[in-house]
Amino acid sequence: MEPLRHKLVRVVKDAALRAIEAGALPSVGLPEVTVEHPQNPDHGDYACNIGLRMARSAQMNPLEIARHVTEHMSAVDELGATSVAPPGFINMTISDAWLKQQVETVLAEGKTFGNIDKGSGRRVQVEFVSVNPTGPVHIGHARGAVLGSTLANVLTAAGYQVEREYYVNDAGNQMDSFYRSLYARAAQSLGLEIPMPADGYMGDYVTETAAAILAESPDRAALEALVRNDADAATRAMGQAGLAKMLDLIRHDLAMLNVEFDVWFNEQSLFDSGQYAEAIRRLRDDGHLVEREGATWFTHASLDDDKGSVIVRSNGAPTYFASDVAYHHDKFLRRKFDHVIDVWGADHQGHVRRMKSAVEALGIDPERLTILIAQLVTLRRGDEVIRLSKRTGDIITVREVVDEVGSDVCRFFLLSRSADSQMDFDLELAKNESEENPVYYVQYAYARIAGIRQRAADRGFDPDLSRGDVSLLGHEAELALVRKMLLLTEIVELVAVSYEPHHLPHYAQELATAFHWFYKECDVLPDRDPNLPPELTAARLKLVEAARIVLARTLDLMGMSAPERM
RNA sequence: GCGCUUGUAGCUCAAUCGGACAGAGCGCAGCCCUGCGAAGGCUGAGGUUGCGGGUUCGAUUCCCGCCAAGCGCACCA
Structure with a gap:
């Protein structure tokens, strides 16, 4: 609509x-x-x-x-x-008459109410999270996860063909370091005096993962022998198994937050498939690469920085920027997305400009690339600020937070603030305030609707609602509720053009407020007032069902559940 | 030093391309349950939108300067 x-x-x-x-x-x-x-x-x-x-x-x-x-x-x-x-x-x-009639429209559109045809089937990729698989996903990454997944939901509702993608950095120095850390822990568990690498990952999960890999190995004796006798081969073997384990863990933890992906894209494949070579060749042919100090640099007129960025090191190894260029070459030129959205953390904000320049240098309109920066989340328990660092092992994982406060609270909270303002996530508050939490306020509205429906069914009211005549509606609270319901299409459009999902939780609260007011003002069933006209009950049951549809859709777009009971 | 982001009620945040009286939630002060769930509803107090200029009929919004906070400024990712 x-x-x-x-x-x-x-x-x-x-x-x-x-x-x-x-x-x-x-x-x-x-x-x-x-x-x-x-x-x-x-x-x-x-x-x-x-x-x-x-x-x-x-x-x-x-x-x-x-x-x-x-x-x-x-x-x-x-x-x-x-x-x-x-x-x-x-x-x-x-007009009041038209407004009332929209209840029928909502009922007719059902689960698709809120959909608009802004995208006309254009293909959009949303790439988000993309944490290096060197450890579990921590709560700082959850913001990007919630942001990206919600955006993908909304863009789908707006008529785009959306793909959700996780970019797996399975190449590069940090992975090497992680692999060597795994090897060191495995060796140590066998009593060997192998020190952790200087830039190693110190978290306990590395030790646990190394132990698990040994324990689950189909030929444990052979793997142990490898660890004892051939450091390089053992590092490769441990690394390969560790990468798989980390990806499983990441996939599982994100699923707990109701975040799923269509594609898990491997960085290594860019080199294997020739995309990297192709992208470099293209940049070189068009004069965007210069050799200096033994390295290869990317330059572009749109960058005032005259120095440029190293794309191939003097030792011949590509930088991660090179991978990123190849990756976007792949997104636009091989897979031909009409639009690409990258959700990055604030610590990558310095790379936005050169990424856009690189895309432009590849002959792609940079407007087709949107890079969203999610400002950092500070995690705290009351006054205690929790520092997060994968290397030192100070991690609060997504799983821990979801276990503690629940996926719905976590998503709603992270979604409520605009991406470009930094925020505190106070675990204590998220739990202690749960009585007066906006999440419950919104979900309670849904539970109340479910309660009415259940009670109506118990009392034998027409379940298919066909008798309801919406023109009988007219109470101020009824009209206000319909007004709010109609807004959903505008919110979908707003989020789809602004890439600002934080409008959604705010809308959800307004919708819940409108429903709670209606609930207070207008009896649906004749429990309290036996003289309530049956036609009015029939009409209001239609309104209630329409409100249920809109509220459910709103929660669904946010990746949240709609509980029948609380 | 340079770049990006932010600064709005006691707290956490909104304000849809620049619009008509800056809005919610929490907290605070009151009121409303013998009946569809009070995890609710209603009323009230609370603001020089960080500061100073500028553009405009009109600025929280755009421009310039200053102050403050976060992040970034590697042949790491």
Whole structure:
């Protein structure tokens, strides 16, 4: 369903053109016509500022312009009253009759309510998390996970064909270090005096993983012999098994947060498939590579940094930037995504510009690449700040947090703040406040709906709702609830264009508020008032079911559950 | 030093391309349960939107300067 706002924009625009044609307004170019929700509900549901915008070019009083436009607006079912207000706004109110009818629309659309056709099937890739598989996913990464997965949900609802991807950095120095750490722990467990590498991973999980690999090896004796006698081969063997174990662990922990991927893409494959060589060749052919100090550097006109970035080290090994260039070459030129979204942590923010430049250098419109930066999360318990470092082993994993506060609380909390403001995640608060937690406030609304439905079924009310006549609705709280429900399509659109999923939890709270108010004001079943007309019960059951659909969809987009009981 | 992000109510955060009185939740002060779940509803107090300039009919929003916080500035990822 198209957001109502779009239709209103057309209505106003057409009216303005007609007013010009009729000579009521001078023949000047129209400004971009936009329609928004006024903050003050007295000003109606939608407002348009075309009068103010045209005032200068038309050389007219904004209020006069608004008046002429309003006079030329065609009557549409959606609109009730329209009025003009100083300094030059056109205020529009949705008609009650049309509003009530939307309950039927929601029921008819069911689970697809909220979908819009913004994407027209264009292919979008959302790549997120992509933590090096050198250890478990910690809570700092959870923000990107929640952000990326929610964005993918919303883009799907907006009509895009979406792929969720995890980029597995299985090449490079950090993996080598991890492999050598595994080998060292394995050797130590056999009583050998092998020191940990200087840049090794010190966490207990490395020791545990090494032990598990030995224990689960199909030929334990052979593996132990390898560890004793051939450090290089043992490191490779331990590494290969360790990588698989870490990926399983990461996959499992993210699944606990309701985060799933369509594709797990291996960095190594870029070298095996020739994408790396192809990308380098392309950059070289187009003059974006310079040799200096024995290394190969990437330069581009869009970078004011005259030094550039090393792409191939003097020892011939590619940097991770080289992999990233090849990776994006693969995304755009081999897999041909129309749009690519990378969700990165704040610690990578310095690489945004050169990544975009590299994409441009590959002949791809950099607008097709969106890089979202999620600011860091500080984890704390009350006043105690918990430092996170995989190398030192100070880790609070996603699994631990989800075990402690639950996936829904975790997702809602991480989603509520805009990605570019840093935030504290206070575990104590997330648990202690659970009584007054917005998560429960929203989910409680759903549980109440479920309660009504259950009770209605127990009392034998028409289960297929066919008798309900929505035109009987009309209480202020009923209309307010329908208004909020209709907003979902606009929220989907807003998130899909702004890439800001934090609007979703805020909307969810507003929707829940509207429902709680309705619940308080309007009896659905005749339990309290035996004289409640049965037709009204039938109509309200329809409204309740529609509200259930919208609330469920909202929770689903956020990757949260909709509990029947709490 | 340079770059990116942030600074809004006591706290945590919103504010849809620059709009009409800056909004929620928590906390605080009150009120509302013999009936669909009170994990709820209603009312109230609480703001010089970090500071100073500028652009504009209009600025939390855009531009410049300053202050403060986080992150980054490797032939690590």
